[in-house]
Amino acid sequence: MAKEEEEVPEEVTKLREAIAAFTAIEDDADCTAAVSQALRDWPELHSELRKLREDRVNALRTERRMTWAEIAGVIGKVTPERAQQISKGLSGAQRKKNQRAAEQRPGE
Known part of the structure; x- marks a missing residue:
């Protein structure tokens, strides 16, 4: 029995196509410059995506119950x-930081 293919949202497909567009840049210098700009912008874009997901998870919880x-x-x-951690805006790094802090507290 073949594993069912996961449906990929159109927006994810477009993101993959944008990445493929970088690959299609023939000139190495132009490609390097374009990819470098995207990587410089990535922290802000990543934060925006995480916040959007957090907001939508909270809407699923409160509005759709x-x-x-x-x-x-x-x-x-x-x-x-x-999922609950995502609703609170906790990233993997923040979770690990919280865990280390809890482990270092004496008497808990």
């Missing part, structure tokens, strides 16, 4: 606990 398990299913490949 979805459970964390249901939201995890929408996100895909995350646990309900991770």
Whole structure:
């Protein structure tokens, strides 16, 4: 039995096409410059995407009254606990920082 293919949103396909456009730049210097600009802009773009996801996860929870398990299913490949962390804006780095801090607290 073949594994069902996951439906890819159009926006993700467009993002992949944009990346392919970088690959199609024939001149190495032009390609390097274009990719470098995109990478310089990436931290801001990444933050915008994370905030958008956080806001939409919270809308699913409050407006649609979805459970964390249901939201995890929408996100895909995350646990309900991770879905809840996303709703709070916790990144992987922030979760690790919080975990280290909790481990260093004596008597807890």
